Each structure stands twice: as structure tokens, then as C-alpha cells.
Amino acid sequence: MEKHWKLSDEEFEEKFSMCNFRPLCFTHEAHLRLAWIYINKYGKDVAFEKYSIQLQEFANKYNADGKYNATVTFPSIQIMNHFIEKSDSYDFQDFMKEFPQSKTNFKEVLSKHYSGDIFKSIDAKQHIIQPDLVPF
Secondary structure: OOHHHHOOHHHHHHHHHOOOOOHHHOOHHHHHHHHHHHHHHHOHHHHHHHHHHHHHHHHHHOOOOOOOOHHHHHHHHHHHHHHHHHOOOOOHHHHHHHOOHHHHOHHHHHHOOOOOOOOOOHHHHHOOOOOOOOOO
């Protein structure tokens, strides 16, 4: 079990927003959980703004320049919101059971929307590139 599970959703959000989250504990699943918390609490648009700003602050605090990727962040929120709208889950653990592909095949889900490798593109890291295959 990943370490972020020791925290309630409220503790998780507070710890991350204060940049008091250990980088090694901020796994892909923890990214998804933060997106899930924000979308459920604030709605998709506000979630994207908060998520983007805080991810950049987190990357800056831990000297992970170039780690933040605007084009990965944007579809992450879009995809998570799509799954949330289809979900019958009341908590993140059940949500992950319902949509395991969000954790195990996330790059594959993104590849349905983007033809290129947006993970390596310098432009994609700095600016949101809209999908060129299937829009959100």
C-alpha cells in the first residue's frame, strides 16, 4: 500500500498544498488521488487551476525543473473528470477499483487523444497542446 493512504483526503490536500509532501511518496497514484480530490471538491475548471499551480510549486520546491508538463496535466484532469462522471464510487479506493486503467494504462489512455509523445516535448511542458486525435 502506498504511503499517501495513511492520510485522509483533507490531510492529503493540506499537506500537498503546503508543499509538505515527500517527493518519493508523490507517485502516479498520488497524482491521480489529488486530481480526484480536487475535481470532487472544486469542479473540473478550478481543479485544473489549483492542480497546475500546486504541481509547479511542488516541482520548484524540490528542484525538479522541467518535470511539470502542462499538456500532461490538462488531459489528466479531463480524463479523471470523465471517469468521475461515469463512476459510482464514493471514495478514491473504490474509484481505483472501478477505473484501474487510470493507474495502470494512463499513457495508453492519453495515446487515444495524442499522436505524439507529449511527455518529452518541450512545448508540451510549457503550453497546453490540445489533442490532435480525439478531443476531450
